[in-house]
Amino acid sequence: MTESSSAPTAVLTESESGPPDPTLGIEARPDVHKVGMACFLASEAAFFSTLIMAYVIYLRHGSHGPTPDQVFSLPMVLGNTACLIFSSFTLHWAEKAHHSGKTNVFRVLWAATIVLGTLFLVGTGIEWRGLIRDHGLTIGVNMFGSTYYTLVGFHAFHVTLGVIALAAVLWLSVRGELRGKSPMPVTLVGWYWHFVDVVWVIVFLVVYVVGR
Amino acid sequence: MATAEIEPAATATPSPPPWTATLHEWLVTVDHKKIGVLYVLMAVFFLLIGGAAALLMRIQLWAPQLTFLPPITFNQFFTLHGTTMVFFVGMPVLIGIANYAIPLMIGARDMAFPRMNAFGFWTTFFGAVLVYFSFLVPGGPPAIGWFAYAPLTENSFARGPGVDCWALGLIVSGIGTTTGAMNFIATILCMRCPGMTLRKVPFFVWVMFWTSLQIVVVMPPLTAALTMLEFDRQLGAHFFDTQAGGSAYLWQHLFWFFGHPEVYILVLPAFGMISEVVPVFSRKVLFGYEFMAAATAAIVVISLGVWAHHMFSVGMSRTLDLFFVAATMLVSIPTGIKLFNWLATVYGGKLVLKSPMLFALGFLSMFVIGGLTGVILACAPIDFQVTDTYFVVGHFHWVLIGGTLFGVFSAIHYWYPKVTGRMLSERLARWQFWLFIIGFIVTFAPMHIAGILGMPRRIYTYGSDRPWEIWNQIATIGALIQAPSYLIFAYNLVVSLWKGDVAGDDPWDAWTLEWATTSPPPPYNFAVIPTVKSRRPLWDLKHPDDPDWKYE
Numbered sequence: 001m002t003e004s005s006s007a008p009t010a011v012l013t014e015s016e017s018g019p020p021d022p023t024l025g026i027e028a029r030p031d032v033h034k035v036g037m038a039c040f041l042a043s044e045a046a047f048f049s050t051l052i053m054a055y056v057i058y059l060r061h062g063s064h065g066p067t068p069d070q071v072f073s074l075p076m077v078l079g080n081t082a083c084l085i086f087s088s089f090t091l092h093w094a095e096k097a098h099h100s101g102k103t104n105v106f107r108v109l110w111a112a113t114i115v116l117g118t119l120f121l122v123g124t125g126i127e128w129r130g131l132i133r134d135h136g137l138t139i140g141v142n143m144f145g146s147t148y149y150t151l152v153g154f155h156a157f158h159v160t161l162g163v164i165a166l167a168a169v170l171w172l173s174v175r176g177e178l179r180g181k182s183p184m185p186v187t188l189v190g191w192y193w194h195f196v197d198v199v200w201v202i203v204f205l206v207v208y209v210v211g212r
Numbered sequence: 213m214a215t216a217e218i219e220p221a222a223t224a225t226p227s228p229p230p231w232t233a234t235l236h237e238w239l240v241t242v243d244h245k246k247i248g249v250l251y252v253l254m255a256v257f258f259l260l261i262g263g264a265a266a267l268l269m270r271i272q273l274w275a276p277q278l279t280f281l282p283p284i285t286f287n288q289f290f291t292l293h294g295t296t297m298v299f300f301v302g303m304p305v306l307i308g309i310a311n312y313a314i315p316l317m318i319g320a321r322d323m324a325f326p327r328m329n330a331f332g333f334w335t336t337f338f339g340a341v342l343v344y345f346s347f348l349v350p351g352g353p354p355a356i357g358w359f360a361y362a363p364l365t366e367n368s369f370a371r372g373p374g375v376d377c378w379a380l381g382l383i384v385s386g387i388g389t390t391t392g393a394m395n396f397i398a399t400i401l402c403m404r405c406p407g408m409t410l411r412k413v414p415f416f417v418w419v420m421f422w423t424s425l426q427i428v429v430v431m432p433p434l435t436a437a438l439t440m441l442e443f444d445r446q447l448g449a450h451f452f453d454t455q456a457g458g459s460a461y462l463w464q465h466l467f468w469f470f471g472h473p474e475v476y477i478l479v480l481p482a483f484g485m486i487s488e489v490v491p492v493f494s495r496k497v498l499f500g501y502e503f504m505a506a507a508t509a510a511i512v513v514i515s516l517g518v519w520a521h522h523m524f525s526v527g528m529s530r531t532l533d534l535f536f537v538a539a540t541m542l543v544s545i546p547t548g549i550k551l552f553n554w555l556a557t558v559y560g561g562k563l564v565l566k567s568p569m570l571f572a573l574g575f576l577s578m579f580v581i582g583g584l585t586g587v588i589l590a591c592a593p594i595d596f597q598v599t600d601t602y603f604v605v606g607h608f609h610w611v612l613i614g615g616t617l618f619g620v621f622s623a624i625h626y627w628y629p630k631v632t633g634r635m636l637s638e639r640l641a642r643w644q645f646w647l648f649i650i651g652f653i654v655t656f657a658p659m660h661i662a663g664i665l666g667m668p669r670r671i672y673t674y675g676s677d678r679p680w681e682i683w684n685q686i687a688t689i690g691a692l693i694q695a696p697s698y699l700i701f702a703y704n705l706v707v708s709l710w711k712g713d714v715a716g717d718d719p720w721d722a723w724t725l726e727w728a729t730t731s732p733p734p735p736y737n738f739a740v741i742p743t744v745k746s747r748r749p750l751w752d753l754k755h756p757d758d759p760d761w762k763y764e
Contacts, residue, residue, distance in 0.1 A: 030401055030402055032398050035401050043390050047432035047433070047436050054440065054462065138448075143456075145449075146443070146458075147451075150451075
């Protein structure tokens with residue numbers, strides 16, 4: 001291989017490297033915001049996987065204190081779950097309305113999503129009050145308490161952040177700063193919300209169905 | 213009035229801005245180049261601190277029954293030494309160099325998310341500050357070892373808030389590292405210049421892409437484990453509290469699920485740096501680019517399934533032992549592919565033995581030895597004998613210094629002219645290299661022997677009836693030989709800023725895009741976003757008669 005030390009080292013520009021090949025540069029690049037959000041959700045999935053695994057490992061571990069089959073009231077949880085699952089639908093319809101330019105329909109459905117998410121949080125609060133007051137289940141009482149409050153608590157924390165993000169998008173929409181500029185806030189907050197819902201479905205199945 | 217005051221200043225020779233303005237500029241910067249430099253400076257700073265702790269420990273081990281360091285201080289020092297070197301030296305320096313180089317190498321103007329980039333650096337930095345804050349709390353820094361085995365970290369054994377500083381510091385810096393990795397993935401996937409398909413990216417870029425995927429998958433489980441630990445300590449949960457049904461074993465699984473991929477996170481970027489330096493200084497293209505690329509992916513995937521080889525002596529089942537032995541052995545195949553490809557790149561090349569290549573050759577020779585002791589340790593029966601001895605200490609220092617640190621020194625000597633516009637002093641670099649490699653071998657080779665003779669790691673002293681004294685003395689002499697090499701390095705970095713020869717845009721006659729712009733590059737990197745046709749765009753530019761894209 002020959003070596004040339006007298007080669008030009010100027011800034012490489014299109015004109016210097018010859019006329020650009022027309023097929024160059026048109027290979028599809030994914031949207032940077034979507035990739036960023038996907039990475040964030042992947043890391044969140046890894047985080048929740050760890051918590052879920054810890055819950056499963058400690059299931060029926062330990063001899064004292066309340067157990068899952070003694071304390072869970074299924075109707076309460078089913079109501080909560082229905083709120084969250086239905087909120088994914090309202091969110092999906094809201095996105096559709098947004099893309100077809102029906103701003104008012106979008107805002108109503110988006111607000112409905114916020115309300116459903118808030119209902120879920122209120123429901124979780126009522127459930128936890130019952131667990132603590134009536135059943136004496138706290139984070140320190142046994143392994144079930146430690147793993148349950150950590151897993152469900154982190155999920156509820158994520159729902160809380162989701163409600164705040166949804167409200168921020170609604171605020172932007174009401175102020176008229178959403179239209180036309182970029183569909184990204186709606187899409188990405190939507191991804192996050194759907195993700196949190198999917199995590200809940202898994203938590204529900206593991207904690208309230210299989211683990212009971 | 214105001215304009216009248218400004219006009220004469222504009223015509224006069226530009227005076228340097230006041231230092232407060234410069235400081236402000238660096239503190240609020242979102243430029244990937246400045247952030248990269250901040251990461252590297254942070255790493256060099258903590259390298260000197262972590263190195264000083266190591267030196268003090270080596271002095272304590274010079275002879276049996278010394279009282280140079282009290283036992284508790286010794287325990288705190290090896291905890292901080294390990295944590296510092298892994299989290300506040302290794303990862304920041306690799307992420308920092310990548311932060312600087314990758315947008316330039318792919319012809320982009322910045323990272324995908326510049327503000328998140330700054331966020332990542334500052335969280336990493338303040339995470340480190342939080343860990344070192346433990347010097348100011350009652351009880352002082354944690355004395356738990358860098359992998360913090362439960363239940364030593366629980367309230368009953370670690371009463372002071374040192375462990376809390378440690379755990380929270382790692383959570384905070386881990387968030388910073390994860391955002392950095394997301395930024396790399398988005399940058400590499402979405403911001404490549406026209407013509408640069410994923411098959412044409414410089415090899416370092418490819419490696420950082422896979423390393424970032426690994427970070428995104430393994431850092432959150434560590435965050436979750438540290439959160440559980442904090443819930444145990446602060447809220448009275450029992451995850452790792454063995455007296456209340458918790459499991460020390462779970463901590464080991466969670467920690468090593470992060471901890472073993474972590475060592476690949478620490479060494480893969482060094483592989484990438486070596487893969488840039490070796491071809492340029494051998495005057496040949498990288499041999500077997502496609503095989504190297506596939507081997508990188510294979511290492512990342514396999515390394516997610518080998519963690520429990522750190523736990524053979526725990527008493528897992530025979531099946532698990534066999535699985536993790538086999539999986540660990542598998543890693544050596546793609547790693548071997550890489551090594552032979554580097555050798556094939558060197559083979560028949562017109563070697564230019566400048567400082568980057570010296571360190572690269574140091575890497576090639578030393579890393580293979582660390583890899584081989586790794587294969588030895590992967591055999592569960594041998595591991596039963598030597599686990600938690602100085603053999604293991606010798607092994608992983610051989611990999612992390614012989615691999616990561618040699619690679620990093622090579623990369624810093626390679627890219628310093630691009631960052632500063634000045635060449636590092638070759639004379640000082642050679643002094644550094646020889647003191648470093650000799651001191652390194654003299655320090656860590658005897659540890660293998662001491663380990664085989666049964667010396668446990670982490671003991672603060674030993675009896676004079678043990679056959680370990682001579683090996684410890686050789687190791688301490690080695691550490692004293694190594695120590696000046698780091699100081700020479702730091703001195704060279706500073707002095708060459710003023711005294712180094714002017715570098716020019718492309719001092720090494722290299723082939724990747726970062727050498728196409730000025731040294732140092734302008735804030736916007738490229739006046740016009742370049743278009744590339746091959747893996748070596750600068751070769752094409754310098755040799756229009758014989759461009760690479762005709763053959764690729």
